Amino acid sequence: MTARPLLRPAARAPISDALLGPLLIAPAVLILCAVIVYPLLATAWLSLFAIDTRTMEGGWVGLANFAAMLGPDGRFFGALGVTLVWTAGTLTLQLALGIGIALLLHQPLWFRSLARGLALFPYLVSTVVAVLVWRWLFNDFFGLFNRALIGLDVISRPVDWLGQMPNAMASTIVVGAWKFFPFVVIAVLARLQTIPDSLYEAARLDGAGAWGRFRDVTLPQLADVLGIVILLRAIWDFKEFDLIFLLTGGGPVDATRTLPLVVYQEAFGLNRMGLASAHALGMMVVMTVMFVAYRLLTKART
Amino acid sequence: MTVEPILSGGTRGQTRRAVLAGGLAAAAALPLAGCGEAPRPITLRWWSPQAAPEQVRAYRAQIRAFEKKHPNIGVEFEPTSDEGYPAQFAAAFAAGQVPNIVTHLPSFAAQGYYAKGLLAPMDAVADAVGIARFLPGINDVYRAPDGSLAAIGIGGTAVDMLWVRSDLMAEAGIETIPRTWDALRDACRRMQRGAVYGAPLPYGNNSMTSLVFVSFIHRAGGQVFTPSLELALDSEPTYHALDFYRSMRELCPPGASSFGWADSLNAFVSGGTATGIYGGRVLANVARQNPRIAETLRCAAYPTMDATIPAWTFNDFPSLFIPKRASHPAETRAFAAFLYDPEGYVRQLLAAPGHVLPVLRGVAESDAYRSNPLTVSFASEIETMTAAAARGHNLGWESPAHRPNLKAGEIIASNAIAELVQRVVAGEPAKAAVGRAASAIERIMRG
Numbered sequence: 001m002t003a004r005p006l007l008r009p010a011a012r013a014p015i016s017d018a019l020l021g022p023l024l025i026a027p028a029v030l031i032l033c034a035v036i037v038y039p040l041l042a043t044a045w046l047s048l049f050a051i052d053t054r055t056m057e058g059g060w061v062g063l064a065n066f067a068a069m070l071g072p073d074g075r076f077f078g079a080l081g082v083t084l085v086w087t088a089g090t091l092t093l094q095l096a097l098g099i100g101i102a103l104l105l106h107q108p109l110w111f112r113s114l115a116r117g118l119a120l121f122p123y124l125v126s127t128v129v130a131v132l133v134w135r136w137l138f139n140d141f142f143g144l145f146n147r148a149l150i151g152l153d154v155i156s157r158p159v160d161w162l163g164q165m166p167n168a169m170a171s172t173i174v175v176g177a178w179k180f181f182p183f184v185v186i187a188v189l190a191r192l193q194t195i196p197d198s199l200y201e202a203a204r205l206d207g208a209g210a211w212g213r214f215r216d217v218t219l220p221q222l223a224d225v226l227g228i229v230i231l232l233r234a235i236w237d238f239k240e241f242d243l244i245f246l247l248t249g250g251g252p253v254d255a256t257r258t259l260p261l262v263v264y265q266e267a268f269g270l271n272r273m274g275l276a277s278a279h280a281l282g283m284m285v286v287m288t289v290m291f292v293a294y295r296l297l298t299k300a301r302t
Numbered sequence: 303m304t305v306e307p308i309l310s311g312g313t314r315g316q317t318r319r320a321v322l323a324g325g326l327a328a329a330a331a332l333p334l335a336g337c338g339e340a341p342r343p344i345t346l347r348w349w350s351p352q353a354a355p356e357q358v359r360a361y362r363a364q365i366r367a368f369e370k371k372h373p374n375i376g377v378e379f380e381p382t383s384d385e386g387y388p389a390q391f392a393a394a395f396a397a398g399q400v401p402n403i404v405t406h407l408p409s410f411a412a413q414g415y416y417a418k419g420l421l422a423p424m425d426a427v428a429d430a431v432g433i434a435r436f437l438p439g440i441n442d443v444y445r446a447p448d449g450s451l452a453a454i455g456i457g458g459t460a461v462d463m464l465w466v467r468s469d470l471m472a473e474a475g476i477e478t479i480p481r482t483w484d485a486l487r488d489a490c491r492r493m494q495r496g497a498v499y500g501a502p503l504p505y506g507n508n509s510m511t512s513l514v515f516v517s518f519i520h521r522a523g524g525q526v527f528t529p530s531l532e533l534a535l536d537s538e539p540t541y542h543a544l545d546f547y548r549s550m551r552e553l554c555p556p557g558a559s560s561f562g563w564a565d566s567l568n569a570f571v572s573g574g575t576a577t578g579i580y581g582g583r584v585l586a587n588v589a590r591q592n593p594r595i596a597e598t599l600r601c602a603a604y605p606t607m608d609a610t611i612p613a614w615t616f617n618d619f620p621s622l623f624i625p626k627r628a629s630h631p632a633e634t635r636a637f638a639a640f641l642y643d644p645e646g647y648v649r650q651l652l653a654a655p656g657h658v659l660p661v662l663r664g665v666a667e668s669d670a671y672r673s674n675p676l677t678v679s680f681a682s683e684i685e686t687m688t689a690a691a692a693r694g695h696n697l698g699w700e701s702p703a704h705r706p707n708l709k710a711g712e713i714i715a716s717n718a719i720a721e722l723v724q725r726v727v728a729g730e731p732a733k734a735a736v737g738r739a740a741s742a743i744e745r746i747m748r749g
Binding site: 050052053054055056073138139140141157158159160161162163164248249250251252253254264265267268269270271272273 | 746749
């Protein structure tokens, strides 16, 4: 009797390796096409029409929506300026608060776990609830801020926190920073816990003070994580909608009307889906340019 | 015109697919039979921006009564809002996910949607309710250019009445309710003291500011559009209205620059302002939230620039309409007509006494309506509001001579008029601000 070979020569595979790879990733590609590519192409297509949102009917206008958007009566550049001010302002404050509190929570404090949990609280609260609470704090009849300032004789008349500039933008930036700084805390705190103590010991031996250790040890170690945090938070802040919409509605006039609010108003207030799509595409182009530039800059530095 | 039957009683015309669907629904319901109420085969969705808790309770009572009569139909109430409905409806129409029935939206919203072919004519429902039961002329504002009714009235509201407190007037030595702008400004100045401001006029970037300011243009003797719908914004009355509105800013709370409907109402009800500008909801809110000022409440039509100009009151003409693509049209029409059943209708009105005013004959005089403590205590105020609402207009129908403005909803949603107010209050020259607003409105009218 002939013994059967332990391993038979492989049967001819019905699918070649060259085909197997694409087949395996096909489901993922199809899903990405459905949720990213299709909406993107649909938006680009819609931007070439004058379409009424309610009926989704309208005619071909070519690039007229882009001309209107970028022309003298267009709102794109004004809203882009507002969006950049909001993004830069709130992101800076989020980073300052986030890094500061992460450093604090990295110290051996009493109730450190509780404090770490509480620091995450704003991030867990829904935006609607957070905005309602803040609007109440800003209220001129019952708001804590005005009451406290009047009680301390700092002001004699309530301050209009949300209805005039620059207060409206400043208030929005502060509320945004309060809401989103915990993301920075989580990321920075996680990185802080992995910095070897030996680096600080060596710095101490070299005579570095607290500021020196922060500047020469902590910050360089945080650089990578901060790069990712800045990138992600800048993207999210740039397209932030609900917080600003609920807090100021874009006012006074257009002073806090960021690009997402313009898209929303064009699409659902003025029923101009084509023009809204053009704004959305413009927004995407700006974000892409900004973030390619950012990545090139950070790559060049490293 | 042939009137379709409101609700077919038989099962003629049922397809095998419908029978199969019914069977499947019944089979699906079986496991739930022991767990409470079985799901109903037909569900109707009802949207309304008038959704204070008492009103929702009244709606649910109407729903229960209807469901009792029609065990196969369930109705779900979903609140929307005065500020948010344009976006919600645009999304709903675009997605084809429309509610079956919509109540309390302004007449100009109904006219605008109907003009786009999004609503079903309401003549059959009006006939089912009984056209003669409506107050004379109440449905004229919903008459579309094709002769059909784009909607029917479910109430009337005198939205921007002047509310005053007799105690504060007496303290300030003011004997009569102001009739002109000069008198109002003087009264507000004299009543403003400490933490109490003169008035809660809205200066926010929102629909209230737009709608209220349109009234001020009329109170200066002007109009936004001519009867043939030519834009007439750049006119002397508009500038007078802007001057007055700007001059009142120092007599309003600092936060008025972001006031909407709720903020303005709360400012007066809480005692934060000496006067108010709102509809009859003030009555229920004061009774519940600040009853100590209830006895001092008085209301009148909002003052005009001078006594020779007649009062102009904003009535949004709360409507009832049915989207054309709504499912179960016969059942929806039956429910729409049922909402005017006297018992439920009166209860619905009394959920906000004096705010949504009756549109059916005999209701205001009925014992059921008059037995409410607020309609008894404030009979005179409700009478004043009823008279003002009967003469009321809005941007969609500025006067009896005006054609319906089918773009009024979009003009309001654009905030072009609110921005005009904000720009002028912020110090921009009125001429330039009016020019910007006029351009924006003209673009909408052309679009």
